[in-house]
Amino acid sequence: MSKKLIYFDLKGLGESLRYILHYGGIQFEDVRISHSEWPTKKNEVPSPFGKLPVLVDGDRILNQSMAIARYLGRGLDLVPADPWDEAAVDAVILTLNDLMASTSGVFREQDAAKKEALKKELVDETIPFYFTRFQNILKENNGHIGKKLTWADFVFVGVVELIEEFLQVNIQGNYPAVKELVNKIHNLPGVKEHIANRK
Numbered sequence: 727m728s729k730k731l732i733y734f735d736l737k738g739l740g741e742s743l744r745y746i747l748h749y750g751g752i753q754f755e756d757v758r759i760s761h762s763e764w765p766t767k768k769n770e771v772p773s774p775f776g777k778l779p780v781l782v783d784g785d786r787i788l789n790q791s792m793a794i795a796r797y798l799g800r801g802l803d804l805v806p807a808d809p810w811d812e813a814a815v816d817a818v819i820l821t822l823n824d825l826m827a828s829t830s831g832v833f834r835e836q837d838a839a840k841k842e843a844l845k846k847e848l849v850d851e852t853i854p855f856y857f858t859r860f861q862n863i864l865k866e867n868n869g870h871i872g873k874k875l876t877w878a879d880f881v882f883v884g885v886v887e888l889i890e891e892f893l894q895v896n897i898q899g900n901y902p903a904v905k906e907l908v909n910k911i912h913n914l915p916g917v918k919e920h921i922a923n924r925k
């Protein structure tokens with residue numbers, strides 16, 4: 727069935743899905759919408775809640791980046807077979823979502839001084855709180871989120887890149903196990919070529 731990933735022309739929440747698709751050698755159309763096109767395209771794009779990314783798979787449409795990653799991962803042996811192991815990687819990614827939710831205030835805040843104070847709290851407290859724990863999980867699992875390579879590793883790397891880019895913070899420099907996982911994913915077959923060719 728033909729597949730289409732629709733997202734903005736940036737890495738954001740879409741890049742980890744592109745990594746999985748390229749890693750799996752899955753043929754797909756990488757549809758990218760610019761921010762200037764979005765107001766007019768918003769009503770045309772087949773997105774059930776008006777947000778991107780969405781995966782169009784034949785005549786089916788799936789929203790929510792993590793659901794898409796998990797769905798793609800199942801066909802590529804990237805979902806743990808054991809129910810406990812499966813739930814354990816879900817839990818890490820849902821925790822990563824909690825962290826992402828706590829970064830949103832920085833983007834919404836209009837007052838420059840308040841914005842800076844929120845960013846400082848994130849950098850000094852929230853990010854170390856979460857990433858110390860994420861790094862421990864990686865160390866316990868030989869460098870992965872779960873006991874083997876899963877969809878969650880791809881999503882984790884995508885979110886690390888997103889946070890680093892949008893908040894201009896250095897996570898990989900402070901958490902070597904995170905940097906190792908980023909390098910591992912970047913060097914997987916398919917992903918490596920995608921990164922070498924991307925703009």
Ligand SMILES: N[C@@H](CCC(=O)N[C@@H](CS)C(=O)NCC(=O)O)C(=O)O
Nearest residue numbers: 738739776777778779789790791792
């Ligand atoms: N939890 C959703 C978030 C989706 C989301 O908020 N997407 C943003 C871009 S990263 C969007 O579509 N914004 C455009 C809009 O709200 O009009 C996911 O992981 O897919």
